Every structure is written in structure tokens, then in C-alpha cells.
Amino acid sequence: MRYSSQVKPISYLKANAAEVLAQLAEQREPLVITQNGEAKAVLQDVTSFEETQETLALLKILALGNQEVTGGKIKPVADVAARLRRKHSTP
Template sequence: MKLSEQVKPISYLKAHAAEIIRQQKDNSQPLVITLHGEAKAILQDVGQYEETQETLALLNVLALTNRQVEEGKLRPAAESFARIRKRLADSQS
């Protein structure tokens, strides 16, 4: 379904809140809520919201990693694994 088909005025939300919330559970598309003809809010199923937040977190990690690579802040894998093994050995003794 197109996002343009998922636009409702706030008056519709007020009159049909329970129905809209039930529909959002089965609908992966967010609902755009307008006020005076202008988009003001998004209504989204909580599961879909959580997935979106997880995706954003992963993208942030990826961006940070790319930045660190560009800045030359990286080590060879063998060196990294050796440091991890040393930490584990130190913590067990």
C-alpha cells in the first residue's frame, strides 16, 4: 500500500482510534496524521517501530565503523583476536 493512501486527518483518528490501532497490528505501513491539512505525526505498530529502531541502531554502528576505517583506527584481525585471548586468560587467572 502506498504511503499516500495512509493519510488521515486527526478528526478521523479521534473518531476511529480503536479501529485504527487494531488495523495497525496487521499493517506494516505507518499512518500519517494531518492537522489542518499538514502532516504532523506518524502512527505505527509498536513491533514495526522496534524494528525501525533496531535498523537505525545497526546503521549507526555501520557509520561509526566506516568513520573509524577512514580515520585509520583499525587493527589486523590476528592482533585483535590475540588481545581478546589475552584478556580472557588474564580474567581466568
């Protein structure tokens, strides 16, 4: 995805905030906001933001799992299944 077509100055945002928000929701592409010719912020719709946060959380879980595997903190699946069966079979 190229962000060069989605760059607007902060003055555009100030003058067209409602339109910008509608466009963000419809197109679901982030918008780079510039100030004095420099990129200063990125705006995105809430749905895209939430999806990004969920993706990051899953990636963090995967990274933690990989660290545990690398560190040898693993157990055979049969041992885990047996422990779960014992746990659920006791009143």
C-alpha cells in the same frame, strides 16, 4: 511504499482510535495524520517502531565503524585475536 493511501485526518483518528490501532497492528503500515490539510504526524505499530529503532542503531554502529576505518583506527585481526587469547587465558 506509498503513504498516500494511508492518510487520515485527525478527526478520523479521534472518532476511530481503537479501529486505527487495530489496523496499524494488523497491516504494519504507518498512517499519516493530517490537521487542516497538512501532514502533522505519523503513527505506526509498536513492533514496527522497535524494528525501525534497531535498524537505525545498527546503521549508526556501521557509520561509526566506517568513520574509524577512514580515520585509520584499525588493527590487524591477528593482533586483536592474540590480545583476546591472552586476556582469556590469564586467571
